[in-house]
Structure formats: structure tokens, C-alpha cells
Amino acid sequence: MRVFDNTLYIVGDSDGLPGLKRALALTNTETGSISLVSIIESIIHPIGSSKFYTELKEAFEALRHERLAMLEKLANSVPKGISVTYEVMDGRSYVEAIKRVLLYKHDLVVANAADSDHKGNRLFVSEEMQLLRKCPCPVLLLKSSQAGPFKRVLATLDFEYYDTPDTEQSEPTLNDEILEVSATIASEAKGKLDIINVYEIPGEGAMTAGWIPMNINSFSDYANSCAKTSKDKVDMQVKRSKHRLGTTVFDQSTVETHIVHGRARSTIPEVAETLKTDLIVMGTVGRAGTSGFLLGNTAETILNHIDCSVLALKPPGFETPISLD
Template sequence: MRLFSNVLYVVGPDDAAPALARAISLMREEGATLTLVSVVETMVSGSPSGTFHDELAEAFNALRHKRLDHLKLVAAGVPDGIETVCEVMDGRAYMEIIKRVQLYRHDLVVATVSEDGSPANRLFVSEDMQLLRKCPCPLLLLKRASVGAFASVMAAVDFDHADLLNTEEAGHHLNDDIVDLAVVIADQDKSDLHIANVFTVPGEGAMIAGWIPMAPENLSDYAGRCEAAASEMLDQLVQASETRLDLDLFASNRIKTHIVKGRARAEIPALADTLGTDLIVMGTIGRVGIPGFLIGNTAETILGAIDCSVLALKPDGFESPVSPG
């Protein structure tokens, strides 16, 4: 099963063939379009005129031609049945990518990222985070060191969207999309799939501190009920995905669910490390229909802490603050 038909692949200067294969693996086999792009930073306006300016402009033009030749070389590896477009764009990378997504209605952006060794940001650097915050379509950021088949995939779902989304229905729809995409990838890669939810016990801290009177046995029962509710919703998500997709993965023992108590910003990266996760599929939540409300603090904290590839989805109705004009 292939889900995407109009993919934008941001080609880096040293992208390997497995990264291209990864992008193609998510595309429809017939009637799909793969656009290969490279972005050259625009020459600074107001640069001095004269010989230096002319030499600088010539150097930029030479770079554009070199990038286009590289794109054509990459395009040679695209199989028949997929239309291929090559384009070199000028400007700030994340801005130009998002504008093209809006103008040409791309349904997936794929890019590879370099690992950043700083402890504050283990993988994603500023350009990547801008894309994660503002790109309106699904975004697959591949860790360059492991762009082949994924051995372990995690779908991170959130049942507590009421304060972030206009409707609970949009939140449930996003969870469905997260699980379905993770299932498709795990099925075709023959990988393990872990579907995880981190739940909280509302008011637990105040109850433990005595601000809200609650007997210990009642608090334990209350926490158990919260966990049971989360577990039931997670089971329903998996069952609904099996009904929609009917893939071999559901008949295997490679799907495992995880219900973890705590805060998602801490527990999801910890669980990913424990499981040796290669790809996390998750939502980046912003208020639907309100440009400027971009990415939830929890999601951004998670993305700053993980050390694997990520497939990030926005809810239906998300509006990017980047204007396509």
C-alpha cells in the first residue's frame, strides 16, 4: 500500500541512494510525482556592484547548475511510473519548501538531516525545526546515518487534544493517521511496531500533596481507571486501523502497545531509547485554522530529545504562517 502521490524530496549534497528509496517506498506506484529540489541561499541584496558583484553572481549561477546536475543524477534512480521533476530554488530553505508545498499541493516532504552533537538538540537543527513547526503536510525527516529499512517503528498518539484543537474529532482523526502511517511503514519494512500513549492522572499531584482530599486507596483506584481508559482507547485505535488497512502485520506478533504514566516530553524519548526506535510517527499540534499557533511545547520538547528519524503530521485544518505568495 502506498499513501502519497505528490512527494517533495529535498536533496542534500551527499544524500545516499537509500534515502531516495525511502521516499519512493511511500509513494503510489502509478500516477505519482516526485519533485527533487535543492535550495541555494539567495545572494545578499545590496551587494556591492562592479567586478566583485559580477563574480559573485557568476559563482551563484555555477552553483545552481551544479545542483541541477546533481538532481538529474539522483532522478536517474527513480523507477518508471513515477513522474520526476527537478528544480533548484533560491532563498531560505524552509521558506521555499513550505511555499512550494502550498502552491503545488505536495502531500509529503522528505528530507535527510545531519546529526547535531549538542546535548540541547541531539538531532534537529534550526531549519529542520522550522519545517516541523510550519510545514502544512506530513514531513519525514530521515536521520542520514540510517535511511534504509526501519527495524523498529513507534507511533506516538495523544488522547488529550481538547485544549489544543478546536474539536476532539480532529484529535482522534490525527491519531488514526499516525497509526495508519506507522502500520504501513512497519508492514512494508517487516519491522516491529510499537504504538505508545503516555497518560496522566489529572490532579494527582494535588491529591498527593493533600490539597485535594483523597484516600490513598481511592487515588490508586482513580489512577487505575485513567490507565484503563487510555488502554481501551489505544486498543480501539489499533482495531480501527486493522479494519481500514487489513495488512499482514496485524496477524503477526510484531505489534506491541505501550501505556506509560508520566509526561510525554520525558517518557516518549526514554521509551524510544529503550526500544531502539528508528522512526517515530507523531503529531505536531497547533490550533486548527489559526496561523501562528504552530507546534505544541510537548511535541517540540520530544523532537529536541529524540535521536531517530521522525514522520510528523499536522491535524486537518492546520494553516501555516508562511504565505505562499
């Protein structure tokens, strides 16, 4: 079982083979397809002397041929069961990638993330963040220094912004997709699935500051109640996903849940580092019909403070602001 059927892999300047192997590991081996694309972010205008323009144009043509040869070499390493195409494109990287998603109905975009030498300050570059914000399908940003399968996957569940379903509810939610994609990836890699929900205690600051009078025992009961509510929601989500996926994929012997009190923006990166997470699967939040954005500063802070790959999923009804026109 593989997760995606029509993958787009954006090949950068560095060695594309590790990223291709990661993309192929998530692509259906029986009916799947993968497109390899290299995007050159340049538009040559006839400025300056005619000689300069001619030399510049020739330089970019040479670069295109070089990139095309690289893609052809990568395409030849794709297993026979998966359909493969490759192309060199011009333009803004995230815009052209999203247009291609709209045109060819890709259900996953894979790209290598730029590495940072400064631990704890990942600082995703503008093109990566724009792709995460606005791409209508899931985006997998790979930490290029990582190798091999995703042996430890962290699924981040959010019950404030994503629906909390009853076990009988038929329509899938974003939490369903996060957990089920995470479980499938971990199962394929014969790895471990961690599930995290970071909960806050409403009014905690006011209570501990004494603005809202509450004795210590009452506050402890209240805090325990918040923790139990979080655990009950996670347990319900796990039960629902196990029912939908089956025990073969959702093997609870390799699943560990983490119910953590704190703020998601700082807690998730800390837990991911402690667990030595290979991949974080998280949702993005956006209203249907509006420009796509991650959940304000919270999700972007998380992304800028993790040192592993990330798979970002979109909520139902999400629409990209990019069009084919």
C-alpha cells in the same frame, strides 16, 4: 501499498541517495511522483564593487550547475514507474518548500535533519522547526546517519488534544492518520509497529503532596482507572484502524502497545531509545486559520531529545501562514 502519491524531497549538501531511497519507499510505485529540489538560500544584490558582484554571481551560478547535476544524477536512479522532476531554487528553504507544496499539492515533504553530536540534546535547527511548524502536509525529517528501511516504527497517540472516535465514526481523525500511516510504513518494511500513549493522572501532584486528602487505596484505584481509560482508548483506536486497513497491513502479530504513566516530553524519547526506534510518527496541533505550531514546548522538547527520524502529521483543517503571494 504505499502511503503518499506526490512527494517533495529537499536534497541538502550531503549524499542525497539514502534520503531518496527512504522517500521512494513511501511513494506510490504505480501512480506516484517525486520532485527533487535543492534550495540555495542566497539572494545576490549588486553591492560593493562591480567586480566583486560579478565574481559572486559567477560563484553562485557554478553552485547552481553543480546542484543541478547532482539532482539529475539522483533523478536517473528513480524507478521507471514513478514520475520525477528536479529543480534548483533560491530563497529561504522552508518558505520555498512550503510554497512548492501549495503550488504542486505535494502530500509529503522529505528532508535530511542535521545530525547532533550531543546525545539527548538534538536541538532541531531553525529551518527544520519552521518547516515542521508551518508545512501544511506531513514532513519526514530523516536522521541522515540511518540507513535501510524503517524496521521499527513508533506511533504516538494523544487523546487529550486529538479526537477519540467511536468505532462507528466515519470521519478520520489525526489519531487515525498517525496509526494508519505508521502501520502502513511498518508493513511495507516488514517491520514492527509500536503504539504508545503516555497518560497523566489528573491532580496527582496535589494528592501525593497531601493537598487533596485521599487514602492510599483510593489513590491506587484512581490511578488504575486512569491507566484502564488510556488502554481502552488505545484498544478502540487499534480496532478502528484494523477495520479500516485490513489485517494484511495491520498485522497484530507485529504490533505492541505501550500504556505508560508519565509526561510525554520525557517518556517518549526514553521509550524510543529503549525500543531502538527507527521512526517516530507524531501529530502536531494547530487551530485552523492560524499560524501552525507544534504543541508548545511538549512536542518541541520531544523532537529535541530523540535520536531517530520523525514524521510529523498535521491535524484536519490546518492552514499554513505561508502564502504564494
